Amino acid sequence: MKVMYLWQGVVSLFLAFAISFQAFAGEPTDQIKLTTDRIISILTDSALKEPARAEERRKLIRKAADERFDWEEMARRSLARHWAGRTDEEKREFIPLFSDLLERTYMDKVEGYSGEKVVYEGETVEGDFGVVKVEILTAKDTEISVEYRVRRKGNGWFIYDVSIEGVSLVNNYRSQFNSIILRSSYRELVKKLEAKLAKK
């Protein structure tokens, strides 16, 4: 009898896990919505709007973004052909450099949030890859179409590219990095990125 109960326990525990995993793995849209909503709630939190807490606010936004963006994949895709030629150490050094570059480029725009609405238009999933389509409605009623390209990794979906009005972010950096590396060298590219990040 005891064994029976034990089994029941194990089975129900397993089921609970299975269900929660499924809920967690969910659809890519749900996961992107979760992150977007979290960032919007940070942005609209009036307590965090005080200038003294600006740094803290930035950190919170970055943390939320870190959970959804696959920086390594983005860096790998942006370096493209030049990624294979890098040593492990160079790759480790490049990933944070790249994510900091994106933070620097886009943080101001994110912080300039003024009540834009995000409408989820649908998603397509094919194996481990998916696309989530989003319309951003600005206060002036302009629609900006954004596509998140996501990849399944374990139980989550992670963003590896963002297309805004059909223009891919990775493609933009890929051609820029490629031309810098071909004109000078990889070290020169790292120097350029570091200089850009150091500039306040």
Added chain:
Amino acid sequence: MKRFDLELGVGLFFILGIICLGYLSIKLGRMEVLGNEGYKVYAIFSNSGGLKTGSSVVIAGVDVGRVKGITLEDYQARVILNLPESVKIQEDAIASIKTKGLIGEKYIEITPGGSEKIIPEGGRIRETQPAVDLEELISKFVFGKL
């Protein structure tokens, strides 16, 4: 006897003319005589922006192949690209539709990726960038200013 030679000459000249004409039309029309050689991949674009069969496929500015066919699939453009066997496309390569000049003809540019996985014959380039609709962008910009 002499007459026979003349007829033969005219006949030969005529045949030569037809061969030349055939060669010229194949060359100029960019047709393929032995249709199915090469490495074929396809890509799906939300907007092909007036791309045509026969448009060029370019890597790093080098003309490497041609668009073999464009069909509608689920209200999106499915474009088949024909490339030489020597060109290999990585699975993270990006295919984008570009315009020569501001209003010139459309072509496809492939920016090679860094993945070790190569798209197999008949496979799909997953990452695409549709043609930029200049008119739409202008209207967005104009109405955005309101």
